Amino acid sequence: MRIRRTLLAVPAAAALLLATPTAALADESVHVKLLELNNSGASGNATLTATSGGDLRISIRSTGLVPNSPHAQHLHGSTTGMDFHCPDMSADTNGNGYVSTEEGMPAYGDIFVSLTTKGDTSKASGLAVDRMPTADPEGNLRYDRTIAGADLPPGTIEHLKDLHIVEHGVDANDNDKYDLAGLGESTLAKSAGLSGIPEEATDPALCGMVSGAAAGSVPVGGVATGDGSTRDEATVWYGAGGLALLAALGIVVVTRRRSYVLNRVQR
Ligand SMILES: [Cu+2]
Numbered sequence: 571m572r573i574r575r576t577l578l579a580v581p582a583a584a585a586l587l588l589a590t591p592t593a594a595l596a597d598e599s600v601h602v603k604l605l606e607l608n609n610s611g612a613s614g615n616a617t618l619t620a621t622s623g624g625d626l627r628i629s630i631r632s633t634g635l636v637p638n639s640p641h642a643q644h645l646h647g648s649t650t651g652m653d654f655h656c657p658d659m660s661a662d663t664n665g666n667g668y669v670s671t672e673e674g675m676p677a678y679g680d681i682f683v684s685l686t687t688k689g690d691t692s693k694a695s696g697l698a699v700d701r702m703p704t705a706d707p708e709g710n711l712r713y714d715r716t717i718a719g720a721d722l723p724p725g726t727i728e729h730l731k732d733l734h735i736v737e738h739g740v741d742a743n744d745n746d747k748y749d750l751a752g753l754g755e756s757t758l759a760k761s762a763g764l765s766g767i768p769e770e771a772t773d774p775a776l777c778g779m780v781s782g783a784a785a786g787s788v789p790v791g792g793v794a795t796g797d798g799s800t801r802d803e804a805t806v807w808y809g810a811g812g813l814a815l816l817a818a819l820g821i822v823v824v825t826r827r828r829s830y831v832l833n834r835v836q837r
Pocket residue numbers: 642643644646681736737738
């Protein structure tokens with residue numbers, strides 16, 4: 571099968587080279603099916619496209635999300651070969667019936683890219699909710715953005731299959747908004763010294779893993795070196811009313827990654 575594909579690919583590639591000598595590589599897309607977490611009732615589809623120019627185009631269509639509310643969303647995982655995946659409810663270690671962002675992190679990994687609508691896309695923008703997409707009154711969310719290759723962590727394109735998409739924001743008490751009456755305060759925000767932030771706003775609602783044979787073997791760019799990680803502090807804005815939430819999510823994440831590595835070694 572592999573040989574056959576190669577044989578077919580060679581004349582196709584040659585034809586492409588002859589036809590468009592300056593664009594030898596074609597865009598390559600992988601599909602991501604977004605499945606509900608925390609019984610959110612949401613669902614979605616996403617496409618990640620590695621463009622011939624080395625950029626990453628992301629398209630997400632989700633339904634069933636908390637309406638009129640911003641949804642933080644990220645690519646989670648890493649390029650270091652660790653086997654991250656979407657968590658199931660067994661990740662709910664405190665037994666409150668919901669997998670929190672922190673509880674899910676050992677499964678789906680660190681924030682790798684923040685899927686903001688504009689500006690910075692690094693981990694530091696993980697909860698920059700003023701730059702995250704907002705679901706419409708029916709709970710539908712549309713997101714389209716192309717992130718320049720230069721703005722991506724090294725190895726992103728080569729390791730697409732190791733990454734997954736997570737969209738956050740649930741409505742535990744079914745009143746169509748984030749509030750403290752649902753799940754109380756966000757433990758994530760609390761651990762960063764902030765109070766009054768609903769857990770509903772930070773718990774994950776959807777998670778999707780890259781599927782398809784081509785994922786992660788997209789022939790774009792060179793060999794990546796370094797991990798590009800930084801210890802930026804996150805700037806977080808929360809709420810339609812312009813209520814600002816500032817959290818050092820970046821620091822929390824870096825700390826957790828280290829403890830996760832230690833945990834794995836011990837197991
Ligand atoms: Cu996330």
